[in-house]
Amino acid sequence: MEANSIPSSLCIIFLFLSHCCSATDTITLDRSIHDGETLTSAGEIFELGFFSPGDSGNRYVGLWYKHVPVRKVLWVANREHPLIDSSGVLSIGRNGNLVLLDGRREAIWSTNTSTLSNETIAVLSNAGNFVLKEDNPSRRVIWQSFDHPTDCFLQTMKIGLNIVTGEKYFMTSWKSEVDPSPGNFTLGIDHQEKLPQGFIWKQNARYWRSGQWTGGSFIGIPYSDINKVYLHGFSFVIDNEASMVYFTYLLFNLSLPSMFYINPLGLVKKIEWDDNKNDWIDRWQSDTSSCEVYATCGAFGICNDIESPICKCLRGFEPKFTVEWDKGNWSGGCVRRTQLRCEKKNNSNMGKEDGFERFMKVKLPDFAELVDVKSVNDCKDWCWKNCSCVAIAYVIGIGCMAWKGDLIDIRSFSANGGAELFLRVAHSELGKKGNKWPTIFIPIASTISLLIIIVITYILCKRNKTRNGSKKNSLDMPDLGEVVEGYRQCPIANMLKTSLNGGENQELQIFDLSVIMIATKSFHNANKLGEGGFGPVYKGNLQNGQEVAVKRLSKSSGQGIQEFKNEVILISKLQHRNLVRLLGCCTEGEEGMLVYEYMPNKSLDFFLFDPAKRLELDWAKRFNIVEGIARGILYLHRDSRLRVIHRDLKASNILLDEDMNPKISDFGMARIFGGKQTLGNTNRVVGTYGYMSPEYAMGGTFSEKSDVFSFGVLLLEIVSGKKNTSFYHHEESLNLLSFAWDLWSKGNALELMDTTLVNSFSQIEVMRCIHVGLLCVQDHARDRPRMSSVVFMLGNETTLPDVKEPAFNGGNCRESEPSSSENNTYSINNVTITMVNGR
Structure with missing residues (x-):
């Protein structure tokens, strides 16, 4: 009897010790962790507990690799709500949620889910995922830290979005090296027209772009980085069944300390632990070149960081604001130098067919659209038949991409990388290398142009006054002082001057009043489409046959010059298939008119x-x-x-x-x-x-x-x-x-x-x-x-x-x-x- 009791006792002790050991990775309703205690994953890969970053006295709940002596915190629970002392307790509340309590038993942080059961447990997995799940045979996952990244992502994590629910799984940088609260930079996915790209946003503005995903790499990351990124565990997944698009990261060994993270300066890095150097080492990081900053060279500009200046206009284009461009302010971008044949009236008699300029090894522009054709020649043919098409590219793994409107964020690679871009230009521009004017003439020409605009606008203002009873001959040439004084007294013309000096005009056509009068038959009632807060709207037919809608600012309008200017500046900078397109404006004397593309079916x-x-x-x-x-x-x-x-x-x-x-x-x-x-x-x-x-x-x-x-x-x-x-x-x-x-x-x-x-x-x-x-x-x-x-x-x-x-x-x-x-x-x-x- 005694001999049999010894093994029984040993079994009981063994089971007790096994239970104790297995419980170190788990929080239950009856077991919490206090500041100073930790959870350890079953394989002793990861550890979760309380920490203070740097010299900060604030306390946070975080997660890190257990046996790495240089701690790198991988996830933070209460990053926006630090504890001020070491009295914190992480436990499971009565409603089944994880909750972090301070010394006064007040909730600092919670998983805050609508649980179906208050019988839950929280387990730290060997993948570094802190999981809240039901404590029953179903083990249904209620919440997991992998769905709420901070600045890092680990193997098997998903950084992306659900294209059905819109739920995002994005990384956000720390504010600083010692402050884990959300910083200025966010890394995630943008799924435009089924063309996923990686993005970094700086305070919600686009800051960096990976380029389109080809199925094996991103067009905007040079091939030289493939061995550092793609073949070292990084991949991109389009999961149609789960309606997810996401990055993921998987090596052969989950225990190998490795991660991607975004630092407080907005750089993305891949780091791994090196036992020989006893430190974290960089395996890859995003480019720090100025050309990597989103849209550095503006619309139709291309960036090359080995040239000076780094920005130039695409062939067939020239700077929109020459003086600013020469000062190194390239944000205004470039404009087309020669109109496309398809944009001209009676284009069959207006010169040779438009052509394509080929650009090699470039980061393709943002805002591409997919076109369902099977070859690069079919892609070009499609573009030729659509006048709104300004460029195309055909990439293996993607197919035909087309661009309408402005081309934004193009970069030239000196080494292997990027793809071919075919830019649509007028035949006369094919093969041109750009404007050969010496730089000294450009500001002179700009100044002369501005003076001409001022003089013409003054004369038009005077002509308008003459119509209203002025005795002075509107064709008399004034002296410069009279021009400036008259221009100052013309409010809409003055607005135009301010916009020109501020760089706000966006390649808009300035229509003469006489052209608008002819187009609308002197604003005949038969051409009136309706009336809004701005004033009446008229249908017009320009001499080239184009139908337009003309909004005429009414003197009794509740809106005024500021609203007129606001609409001109705003809508000229916006390009989207579901926004009306502004063709130009007319600002003669007291008249203010906006000229839009005509919508034959009027308004909703x-x-x-x-x-x-x-x-x-x-x-x-x-x-x-x-x-x-x-x-x-x-x-x-x-x-x-x-x-x-x-x-x-x-x-x-x-x-x-x-x-x-x-x-x-x-x-x-x-x-x-x-x-x-x-x-x-x-x-x-x-x-x-x-x-x-x-x-x-x-x-x-x-x-x-x-x-x-x-x-x-x-x-x-x-x-x-x-x-x-x-x-x-x-x-x-x-x-x-x-x-x-x-x-x-x-x-x-x-x-x-x-x-x-x-x-x-x-x-x-x-x-x-x-x-x-x-x-x-x-x-x-x-x-x-x-x-x-x-x-x-x-x-x-x-x-x-x-x-x-x-x-x-x-x-x-x-x-x-x-x-x-x-x-x-x-x-x-x-x-x-x-x-x-x-x-």
Whole structure:
């Protein structure tokens, strides 16, 4: 009996010790870790505990390699909320979440998930992943640190995004070497037109770009770096089943200390531990060249860091602002020197066919579009048939890429790297090496040109005064002093001068008043398309046969010269298929006119709110319009060279081309955000009743979420065919938003749909649009999704967040009262616009 008891006792002791040892990698409801204690992964590869960076007295929960003597922290839990002493405790709360408590038992940080069970455990894996999962046979993962990277990523991690939900798995640098709070630089993926690229953003502005992924490498990373990056565990995955695009990193040995990370200066590095040197060594880092900074040379400029200066214009182009270019300010970029044949009237008789200039070993421009053709010759043929195409490239692993609009962020590689770019130029420019004028003549020519503009503008101003009764002959040549004085008294001309000196004009055509008068038949009523806050809009036919829309600034307009200038400068810098294109302007005397591409189908409200016309908008067309508007707003907020808040999104400002594709227009009220700016405030609230978010209408505060609110209203209008501002469906509803919420809360949301869609609608898409629309018009800005999430939610079948009761801001607007004599009310397209001082 005694002999048998010894083995039994040993078994019990062995099981007890095994349980103790295995528990060192786990936190349970009954086992927490205090400051000074650590978790260790089962293979003793990683360790998790409390630390202080450098000489800082702040305490954080972090993760590092256990047996590496020079600690490199790989992940930080409470990076934005440090503990001020060593009293912290990391435990599992009663709701099943991980929670970090300070000495007063107050939560500093939590996983903050909606757990289905309060029986959970947290385990540190041998891959360095800290995982919260259910403590039952299913072991369902509830939360994991790999989904919330800091500045590092390890083997098997994913740095990318979910293209359905919009959820991002991005790395963000530390603020400094001793401060783990989020710094200025973020590394992630941009998935443009199914052409994924790696990006570094500096304070939300594009800072570095990897170039397009070919399936084996990035075009913007030289081939010389392949052995340092791609063959050492780095790869890129497009997972269609999981709707994910991501970087990943995998070596043969998980225990080998190795990582990619982004440092506080914005450099990406791959480092590994070297036992012989007893230190971390760099295996690869991103280029530090000035040419690697995004868009260093502006539009149609190319950067080469072994030349001086590093920037030059592509062949067939010349600097837009020559004086600034010669000073080393290349941000203004370049403009085409000779017009393409296809852009000319009667091009069959206007010289030889356009051709392609070939550029070897270049980092291809940003904003490419995929074209479904099978060879480089087919790619060129496609471009020749599309006048808007300015360049193409054909890359193995990608296929045909085409560019429209400006070519941004091109770099020339001296060693092996990059790809071939074919730039479309006029035949006369083929083979040219650039402008041979001596540099000394360029500023002289610019000065003379500016003086000529001043004199011409003065004469036009005087001619306008003569028409109004002035006795002086408008053709008399003035002296220079008279020119300057007259120019000073011409407000729109003066604005033009300021813009020229500030470098704001963007290759716009300046139309003579006589040309506009002929095109519009002297602004005949038969050519009038409508009227907005800016003034009347007329259809015009230029002498070359091109149809245009002319917006004429009205003297009684609620907008003025500043809004005119704002629209000229803003929209000339924006290029997107869902934004209306500005062709030029006319500024003679007191006249201010904007000349746009003509939209034959007028504006969305022309169809949507007309009982007969809206029959032409079946569901497929409406959904296409919704997606196009969303993509246009996303471009304004995130993808353009500027971060733009439109502030006046509404149905009348959505124009429709011949194929019923939407184009956002009217940027007179738009604002530019820069740097870290996320909010703006104004004492002059401008916008359209019924589309303004409550925080803007009542307090003058605007942000990206203000546009999201307006988009939500517009989306519900498109689905229902009803106007928010004149909606009285039944006595209990103030407006469309309250009616939509009432139907949604009762489970009858489909009743919101326009009855004319009954034979064409998709129930899934309609319900998704209503759901997204209600998410966009929620009362608090923080509850509304960003436009990136909106685009993903609209285009993919995914679980959407729950809807809170929206803001019925029609009522709010009625209650707001003007508080100064500057407040005025204007009628725009039968919609009231109210300007009030923000409270």
